[in-house]
Amino acid sequence: MIPNRFATEYPERCLQLLDALEPIAQDRDLFGTFSVMLASSILLVPWERASNRHPLNQEDGGGLQAALKKLEKQKWQAADFWAGNGPGEWRFSRIMGDPNEARDWQGEGGHPSFSVDANTIQRRSVGEVFRVLRNALAHGNIIYLDKDGVETGGARVQHIAFLSxxxxxxxxxxxxxxxxxxxxxxxxxxxxxxxxxxxxxxxxEHDRELRVA
Structure with a gap:
């Protein structure tokens, strides 16, 4: 069925696929791959379509666009979309040089990029984190890391890194x-x-209720 509103109905359909396919991804040990695959669609499509720079202007001046602008200014750890649930373990830092060897990543001040000392996620906004995720997903700048924050072939994935x-x-x-x-x-x-x-x-759903009212 052709959606009436692509930016919001598309992620709704993706949620249905998530519920149906997540057990299969878990069973086949493809949880990280499944997550990145879905993020490439569910994150990018609504965010890009609600941008005031997008050529398809269905969302221009709408409630989603206004809400997203407000959301981008919120702190990542306390963003509305967490809905009271904890965000889990996220890090935000820098790589000051060649990104090809994860074990050699150094952030500002010489701290290892994966270290607690380099992590600035507490003061980062949703907009800052989203832009890194968006650019990494769009350009393939994604690296799977082991428990020590190193890209070790054959090791179990513990962390996913996004570079911008x-x-x-x-x-x-x-x-x-x-x-x-x-x-x-x-x-x-x-x-x-x-x-x-x-x-x-x-x-x-909120916008639909307003239109009906």
Whole structure:
């Protein structure tokens, strides 16, 4: 069926697939892959379609667009889409140099990028985290990490890393590649995807109630 409102009905349909296929992904030990696959659609489609820069302007001036602008300013750890549930284990840091060897990642101040000292997630907004996730998903800048934050072939996935190219000034751009880094425990990523989709769908229901009233 062709949806009446793609930006909100699409994630609603994805939630149905999530419920149907999650047990299969768990049984086949493909939980991380399943989570990233869904995020590529459920996160990107509503967020991009609600952007005021999107050529398909169905959401222009609507409730979802206004709510998303408000949401982007909220702190990540206390965002509305968590609906009172804890966000799990997330990290936000930098990679000041070559991103190809995870064991060598260094953040600002020389702290290892995966370390507690480098983590700034507590002060990060939804907009900051979303932009890293969006860019990483769009460009394939995704790395699976083991329990120590290292990309070890054959090891069990414990964390998922998302990288987005970022330099703060011309000097940094001239001297090196640097990246913003968001990491999340594998088991915490799919609950986020579900929470985000439920938030979008809830705004669709709210807008529909307003139209009926």
């Amino acid at each position: 190219r970022y330099e703060e000034n011309d000097e940094q751009r001239a001297t090196a590649e640097t990246y913003r880094l968001v990491t999340v425990r594998e088991v915490d990523f799919l609950p986020f995807v579900r929470s985000w989709a439920n938030w979008v769908v809830a705004h669709h």
